[in-house]
Amino acid sequence: MTAKERNDYFYVCALIEYIARGTLNHRGDIVKAIGEEGIKKLLHDAEMDHCLSFEQVSDEVISYYKIKKGNFDTISNCKYSIPSFLDIGKLYSIMIEDCAKQGEEVQELINIFSSFISDKISEFNTDLYYQNPDYLEWSYRDGKLLD
Template sequence: MAEKNNSALFFTCSLIEFIGRKVLQPRKFITDALGKEAIERIYEYADVFHCEPIAKVAADFIEEYQIPEASFDNVSDCRYHVPDYWSIGEVYERLVEDCYDDDEIIEGIWEVYHSWIDDHLSDYNTDFYYQSRDYIAACYKEGRIL
């Protein structure tokens, strides 16, 4: 398992969430549009990117990688309390920390966002995204909701 409370991982996952909400794209699409190299750059320089407002950083990456707008709007579809992008970033951060080693962080980000669990974490009309980190990690490892 990776180091807990990894602030670079937290920022990276939160930025992916912010970009996804801004352009109305599923988070898997955002990781595909950025690619592993850009995700690694975000992760490695998170302390620098974090000095800027996240909206500016997101706009820069949207422009640089020409990420198109779509119609995936899980925020508007939510009938209940909408978690903020920092909260969802933390859910993904914890899942990667709990399932991958420190030297596997980028691969862990890629695998999590490309797995079955991404659809469930992006559905704010369920209670799955705010379950305990241990439960979410156990579900991910098992390949299904337990």
């Protein structure tokens, strides 16, 4: 993956996290609503969208893909420090780069955000986000949290 591609994936992953928090949706629901072609378009536009606020791009994506409010609120009742949407976006982009076969990065993004690990990472009242990224990656690959 090139440096530009890394930046684009980081941006899109952070945007997905931002949208999910704002609309109270599971991250997988956001990815499903946007779809594979939409993800590809977001990646294509990422370099230009970097110049815009996350709020503006988020509003445009929510409107265009008709993303409705959900009830997956992982922030309001959180007792602990919440990682930023950028921190979470970085984690997802690293997992994609580590797990994806060359040329299959978009599908890996969809797979990761749609997997059990995404909801587990979003449980900010646990310490899962703060675990070693390798632990998260191998748990994802194994399909369950490792003992």
